Amino acid sequence: MTAIYSGMRHRGRVKVLQTDIGRGVFAARRFEPEETIGEVRGRVMDDPEYASTYCIEINANRSLEPFSPFRYLNHSCEPNCELAYWDEIEQKTGERQLWVQALKTIEAGDELLIDYAWAADAAIPCLCRAATCRGWIVDVNDMARLKERLAEEQEQATVKELLSRHG
Numbered sequence: 001m002t003a004i005y006s007g008m009r010h011r012g013r014v015k016v017l018q019t020d021i022g023r024g025v026f027a028a029r030r031f032e033p034e035e036t037i038g039e040v041r042g043r044v045m046d047d048p049e050y051a052s053t054y055c056i057e058i059n060a061n062r063s064l065e066p067f068s069p070f071r072y073l074n075h076s077c078e079p080n081c082e083l084a085y086w087d088e089i090e091q092k093t094g095e096r097q098l099w100v101q102a103l104k105t106i107e108a109g110d111e112l113l114i115d116y117a118w119a120a121d122a123a124i125p126c127l128c129r130a131a132t133c134r135g136w137i138v139d140v141n142d143m144a145r146l147k148e149r150l151a152e153e154q155e156q157a158t159v160k161e162l163l164s165r166h167g
């Protein structure tokens with residue numbers, strides 16, 4: 001029921017469309033910089049081990065499994081939106097509200113894109129095609145750790161190859 005409610009709430013503001021990499025969220029009207037586009041609704045998972053394709057980490061022990069439409073927000077290294085927590089609400093109910101906010105002017109029909117900013121150990125190659133693409137879906141502050149991770153993986157692969165050649 002919540003998911004249906006959420007969909008109705010966002011009608012006229014955003015829509016979910018098929019893209020060449022799966023579903024994406026698109027602006028149904030123009031948004032100004034810093035304008036709130038909508039609330040991310042979903043199920044809060046109180047499990048540090050919880051992981052899924054769409055989940056958003058809230059803190060070390062909690063993540064949010066978002067409902068449509070914002071479930072389908074895709075990543076870009078040059079995002080036009082960001083996720084913002086509304087901490088005032090947290091004090092009242094113990095729950096944080098999560099909002100999608102415009103970073104720049106967004107025209108109707110533009111795809112809404114956020115920077116997933118994943119940790120180095122979760123990073124995967126990025127295909128966002130932005131001019132400033134980092135090549136990986138990774139937190140910009142975690143690039144050095146990602147390079148370390150890749151160097152280690154390379155080393156392990158080389159050792160494995162040598163072992164298999166001489167084993």
Ligand SMILES: [Zn+2]
Binds near residue numbers: 077078126128129133
């Ligand atoms: Zn990218």
